[in-house]
Amino acid sequence: MLRHLCLIAALCPTVAWATHAATTPGGLLDAARDLGASNGSTLAQSPMQHADQQMYFLHGKIAVADEDPIFFANVSAAESARPLPLRGNERYFLVMIPKALQAYYFEHGRIGEGFDLVGKYVGNTEYRNAQGETVTATIFAATHFDLWSKRQGWRPLLKPSRVPVSLP
Numbered sequence: 612m613l614r615h616l617c618l619i620a621a622l623c624p625t626v627a628w629a630t631h632a633a634t635t636p637g638g639l640l641d642a643a644r645d646l647g648a649s650n651g652s653t654l655a656q657s658p659m660q661h662a663d664q665q666m667y668f669l670h671g672k673i674a675v676a677d678e679d680p681i682f683f684a685n686v687s688a689a690e691s692a693r694p695l696p697l698r699g700n701e702r703y704f705l706v707m708i709p710k711a712l713q714a715y716y717f718e719h720g721r722i723g724e725g726f727d728l729v730g731k732y733v734g735n736t737e738y739r740n741a742q743g744e745t746v747t748a749t750i751f752a753a754t755h756f757d758l759w760s761k762r763q764g765w766r767p768l769l770k771p772s773r774v775p776v777s778l779p
Contacts, residue, residue: 639727642755643668648729655686655704658735658749668729673722680708687725704749712756719761729755
């Protein structure tokens, strides 16, 4: 299933800028500020008709993943906040992990794992939910990705705070 979405995601016209989390202070809000990102929590729940190619930040939990560097996630409260109640009609968004962050993602990522994300809104895709309805999901190309269990902070690989990479 995710293999088909990788093909869809590869067709989205985008150039991603990946950053590497390192053992320095800082986190999501520092990365969001440095990359000029806006809050994307509501966008993940209610996508625009057309992706605006802008940067957004949000918290999420990995929901559906396989061996590809792309996964479905659902919006989550910040790590320090109380968990969001499950309503049975969860909305998902898609995250594409660029090559510069794949080793970190594949080594430490787990289903149900919480993360902080700064990424570019590159497109939409559709999926069927548990009720059989077709639902639109937002696609974010990750720029900053930090798993809650492996907090590493925020620091760009090079100055200025971006390193060009190709998406999978």
